[in-house]
Amino acid sequence: MSTPTDDGHDLRHHGDAEVRDAGADLTDLAVNVRTRTPPAWLTARITASLSTLAAYPDGRAARRAVAARHGRPTEEVLLTAGAAEAFVLLARALAARRPTVVHPQFTEPEAALRDAGHRVHRVVLREEDGFRLDPAAVPREADLVVVGNPTNPTSVLHPAADLAALARPGRVLVVDEAFMDAVPGESGSLAGRRDLPGLVVLRSLTKTWGLAGLRIGYVLAAPEVIAALSRAQPLWPVSTPALAAAEACCEPAALAEAERAALTIARDRAHLLDRLAALARVHVVTPAAGPFLLLRLDRADGVRERLRDLGFAVRRADTFPGLGPRWLRTAVRDRETSDRFAEALEKALAG
Template structure:
């Protein structure tokens, strides 16, 4: 692991531009499937393909008769708190996890923020946009992208890490991440994909014993609600109050509140648990298929635990281009700090879709 400075006193770059970070922090998987309007099989976006389910669409649809009234998030907030066994004062509902990163960047007085990479790039982009100078701790492929807490500078007063991490699909042990917590430091753990892990093992959501712990959750990935924007923050009451002051009025829409309440109900939690086991099986099928290409230079980061895998391959840019010609989109990896053009992220899909993709990959690889 190594640490590098990624900050500057210059104005932040426009969205979608690499700027001074050397990486396009505002590039996300959705760009891979909309750039040229081609009809592509989407293995670039990490949203579960068969969602939202019918019952959830009906819950959201029923809320539309209330659109004349301003959103009231009290019931949804209570439901989220109950789901994690927390008092309601420890919960803040947000328009997706992305809004939470913006609130944290604006509301917290961090003097040395550190982002552990490779990971979701919006936390660093939000910090930079808020005027912060950001340090990076870069995890290495030769270490399996595993975290060594000693690599994080001792004077870092804000640390951001994903678990399981996008794009590496690495699940860090909760005990290892907990070693980053200490008085005077805010530890932000992005658990947007934790509900795709069977049993949510290694989760920190619901913990109140770690000083400065802030956990972010998203409901958009497992439930296919990226277009609705719903997530939440779990933190100490004073942190939640500070973030709430930075929010605009009525930040979460009535349909999104209905979705939040529905997605933390017992029925939904049981369905998400079944989906996590199905994803694990489909992921094993994908990684086994990718292993057939090791003689052609392809390597997968294992063990993978998220609904996606990270792979390294020769001429990855050319492979992505040829895959597009064959009707498949995967996520480029070089926009993530710590990764080069050799990397791609591949979303887990059902076995029929993966089978077609593997045949296309065989034709696309050098």
């Protein structure tokens, strides 16, 4: 389902649309899920949970695991069917008078707010500023603010202090940290902060662990916010296999594996940046912190189609408010894949 805005942005276009029904064997650089996931040990844990499917899901153990992972009490944790469900719950459960979304970023928050009948205000970050957020750009009267960190699709990691400066009594500050576990050391995360008024942190387990089809994420917030969101959820919103995955991914060995993966992504991103720097007609938004890069180039739509002919799917970025027809997003992959992509992109540009 599309949600076009007055300025023509399709808020419901996502990377999976670039490869769905493609009719060709494409190297997928449009979706930001880490390759070769889920790992075998995680698949085994999920599979083992299938023997209990006759019982209704019981999320208590998974909730305790998430709470312990972030040093919070369990009443400050809500498990959701991916971060996308959390945006719907926030839009429906919170009575915001002036909801404000910082763009360019993941478009589902604005789509969910619009679907719930809210009139959404935008703060659009500028390329000239490196798509970095100045807290002063957010109106004081904004009582619900949504911002991504690191931000999809710009790959910008906003300093934690800048985001913390947005928190104030009477305002709900929603920080989407869906890609934070791909940042070494999770630098910039607010997930452990309990002192900031109105702070809501969203996390997803689908990107690092390859669980997009399972749908599992969670919300970290004050108990009264968690209670309000919980009342807006249907009964048993998270399946037993997804609960098993959430518990497993919060264990120390899993956290250590995620940190190693984040370091690998950082090295692979540096390699891709070096390859793209050799292409004079391509500008990349830097510094980048996520497992993806935002590229500006002339006639991006035509280049995207030529890349498909050369076997690569990348994500169109003109559907993000604040961006236009000169932008593409590409996922960070291993070095061999990045080398092949850089060669294909050079050919596509020449075309």
